[in-house]
Amino acid sequence: xxxxxxxxxxxxxxxxxxxxxxxxxxxxxxxxxxxxxxxxxxxxxxxxxxxxxxxxxxxxxxxxxxxxxxxxxxxxxxxxxxxxxxxxxxxxxxxxxxxxxxxxxxxxxxxxxxxxxxxxxxxxxxxxxxxxxxxxxxxxxxxxxxxxxxxxxxxxxxxxxxxxxxxxxxxxxxxxxxxxxxxxxxxxxxxxxxxxxxxxxxxxxxxxxxxxxxxxxxxxxxxxxxxxxxxxxxxxxxxxxxxxxxxxxxxxxxxxxxxxxxxxxxxxxxxxxxxxxxxxxxxxxxxxxxxxxxxxxxxxxxxxx
Amino acid sequence: xxxxxxxxxxxxxxxxxxxxxxxxxxxxxxxxxxxxxxxxxxxxxxxxxxxxxxxxxxxxxxxxxxxxxxxxxxxxxxxxxxxxxxxxxxxxxxxxxxxxxxxxxxxxxxxxxxxxxxxxxxxxxxxxxxxxxxxxxxxxxxxxxxxxxxxxxxxxxxxxxxxxxxxxxxxxxxxxxxxxxxxxxxxxxxxxxxxxxxxxxxxxxxxxxxxxxxxxxxxxxxxxxxxxxxxxxxxxxxxxxxxxxxxxxxxxxxxxxxxxxxxxxxxxxxxxxxxxxxxxxxxxxxxxxxxxxxxxxxxxxxxxxxxxxxxxxxxxxxxxxxxxxxxxxxxxxxxxxxxxxxxxxxxxxxxxxxxxx
Numbered sequence: 001x002x003x004x005x006x007x008x009x010x011x012x013x014x015x016x017x018x019x020x021x022x023x024x025x026x027x028x029x030x031x032x033x034x035x036x037x038x039x040x041x042x043x044x045x046x047x048x049x050x051x052x053x054x055x056x057x058x059x060x061x062x063x064x065x066x067x068x069x070x071x072x073x074x075x076x077x078x079x080x081x082x083x084x085x086x087x088x089x090x091x092x093x094x095x096x097x098x099x100x101x102x103x104x105x106x107x108x109x110x111x112x113x114x115x116x117x118x119x120x121x122x123x124x125x126x127x128x129x130x131x132x133x134x135x136x137x138x139x140x141x142x143x144x145x146x147x148x149x150x151x152x153x154x155x156x157x158x159x160x161x162x163x164x165x166x167x168x169x170x171x172x173x174x175x176x177x178x179x180x181x182x183x184x185x186x187x188x189x190x191x192x193x194x195x196x197x198x199x200x201x202x203x204x205x206x207x208x209x210x211x212x213x214x215x216x217x218x219x220x221x222x223x224x225x226x227x228x229x230x231x232x233x234x235x236x237x238x239x240x241x242x243x244x245x246x247x248x249x250x251x252x253x254x255x256x257x258x259x260x261x262x263x264x265x266x267x268x269x270x271x272x273x274x275x276x277x278x279x280x281x282x283x284x285x286x287x288x289x290x291x292x293x294x295x296x297x298x299x300x301x302x303x304x305x
Numbered sequence: 306x307x308x309x310x311x312x313x314x315x316x317x318x319x320x321x322x323x324x325x326x327x328x329x330x331x332x333x334x335x336x337x338x339x340x341x342x343x344x345x346x347x348x349x350x351x352x353x354x355x356x357x358x359x360x361x362x363x364x365x366x367x368x369x370x371x372x373x374x375x376x377x378x379x380x381x382x383x384x385x386x387x388x389x390x391x392x393x394x395x396x397x398x399x400x401x402x403x404x405x406x407x408x409x410x411x412x413x414x415x416x417x418x419x420x421x422x423x424x425x426x427x428x429x430x431x432x433x434x435x436x437x438x439x440x441x442x443x444x445x446x447x448x449x450x451x452x453x454x455x456x457x458x459x460x461x462x463x464x465x466x467x468x469x470x471x472x473x474x475x476x477x478x479x480x481x482x483x484x485x486x487x488x489x490x491x492x493x494x495x496x497x498x499x500x501x502x503x504x505x506x507x508x509x510x511x512x513x514x515x516x517x518x519x520x521x522x523x524x525x526x527x528x529x530x531x532x533x534x535x536x537x538x539x540x541x542x543x544x545x546x547x548x549x550x551x552x553x554x555x556x557x558x559x560x561x562x563x564x565x566x567x568x569x570x571x572x573x574x575x576x577x578x579x580x581x582x583x584x585x586x587x588x589x590x591x592x593x594x595x596x597x598x599x600x601x602x603x604x605x606x607x608x609x610x611x612x613x614x615x616x617x618x619x620x621x622x623x624x625x626x627x628x629x630x631x632x633x634x635x636x637x638x639x640x641x642x643x644x645x646x647x648x649x650x651x652x653x654x655x656x657x658x659x660x661x662x
Contacts, residue, residue: 036451040635076639085309085650086642089390089451093589094638101631108626214628219459226452265467272456272463276442279456283447302309302650 040099070198432562
């Protein structure tokens, strides 16, 4: 038990950025927008967050700056996709390239620096035996992410606004015909999702590693995209999937610690190989895939006047 | 409020002007960036617009960078024409570099000069094998080719890291993570004395010509384009989307593999941890800028190569990070998409109608 708890804590910690990004992207996709720019938004946010935390000395400002950076890039994406009706795939790739370029450009002077360790853990709960210094000693954002997943599930399935969001994702034509502003709803979903992706990126640099290095997101944005389909577009399944992947990342360190004689590069391949396995598994089962997939995903919508 | 109206048909001229406009605007954006950074904008832009074309050696360097870009961009054009979203050309490039490099390492000082042909074939097969993995996962399991090809890019880069840190590391290399340098017989010949331009450039031209013949003048190429452009019509005509998937992926893998082989058997002459500064990703932009046409991809690759060289010059002469290239690349693609919207749509300004409920 004592050995297991630190592992659980490490898994939650590693799964949080994936979960945040995937939940953000799920907001996009529920409105019928696929955003391939997640990796770029996370990278830009990681750089912006690190810079802000470095100069203000407060990780909270870092997270806020990261969220703002993610939302800013998402706003550019929304401009292309919603206002100018451009291809979602192309625009996402542009956001990815622009985000990673900007982050590498802006972050170059922060390479090799590190942040001071901030206050973590939940008050009161952190005093408990065993769980206090493991599972409840993580950054508050870890627990906020869990709350966000529950909140998002409630929003999507229990509120009128959530139903409207889903309606836009299923059939923007019908939503438009009923007089709802499809473009505005999609824009809001994109901005909120960008905010989450930004938080995820900033979490990586400000809380998780407390360092900045070029390309540090290392494909997590793309993994988050795969996770959404794996979680059937449902926030709680997505959260679970993210922790599964977080555990996998931890597994490579565990195996190394146990003295398994496998070159580190092969262990580092694990999350990518498992993502591919997940993609193949759910692709092989169309019923599972189609159950919750928003019908209009990836399709631009141009109202007929 | 802006309102878009679809045009009945897009003008051919405007379709080709859109990438030009995007590049001009990117340069304007670059000038703005230089002003913000406190660099004389003309001095900054000179590095991107003039210096890469200044003299024989510079043209050689341009060719060194344009060749892998063009090979990948031509391959990607075929994929995108078939509506196959392969964005892992970078991984296929690395696979070609590993396969080509592995064969090149087997050559000794006495090896026959024609051995380089074997290196080329190995590079091509390596890229094809890596692309085939994506195609198979898509074909057999319906896995999204975009995500799979990207994930495989990370995997193959780690494999390359393993090889140059482990079994292929040069025993006399002072522990640097790199292989021994290849012997003469395994290296691509240089095209002109005094430059580093190698046979990869000729391969790029040949690839563009063959790809054009295939896409524009052959029946399988026609079927592939129909599958990409009008899936419903293709189904009615009985054209196989599976065939289009495999053809385009294998073609792109072969070309990207050649590009990777050209890097290690050309300018690098050995395997190191990084064989490409993101050529496979930049080629995505080159393919779009070139309007998914092989000739366009060639021209766009030269432009992207000039961007890379400008970035290196900005680093060495102005002390700016070389990653400024990434900013320009992303900006160019975003502006191109914007331009294409204007090609396909008419813009109307109108007051928002009161929402009917």
